[in-house]
Amino acid sequence: MSGTTLFAAMNDGDVTAVASKAIWVTLQIGAPVLIVALLVGLVVSVFQAVTQIQEQTLVFIPKIIAIVAVLAITGPWMMSTMMDYTTDLFREIPALVASR
Numbered sequence: 001m002s003g004t005t006l007f008a009a010m011n012d013g014d015v016t017a018v019a020s021k022a023i024w025v026t027l028q029i030g031a032p033v034l035i036v037a038l039l040v041g042l043v044v045s046v047f048q049a050v051t052q053i054q055e056q057t058l059v060f061i062p063k064i065i066a067i068v069a070v071l072a073i074t075g076p077w078m079m080s081t082m083m084d085y086t087t088d089l090f091r092e093i094p095a096l097v098a099s100r
Helices: 003-008 012-051 056-098
Strands: none
Touching (some): 012 056
């Protein structure tokens, strides 16, 4: 069976469902790190504006520390979410290929 035959078995709805689930999982996994980085950057920017310290590299150390802390706290949840998604996707492959 060629690769073209396998992909021809999936319809537009199947592709859309798989893609939307992948986007949703990506947003769930990326959101905690991005939100914390945004908040830390905002707090440091307000601090710089109030104290008139205009050092461009001042924001990097707090952001790195915050991101490492978020990854340490939410890392197991992120990994289990990715594992669940991958397991579900692998389970759905036979049904997606056989749906003609």
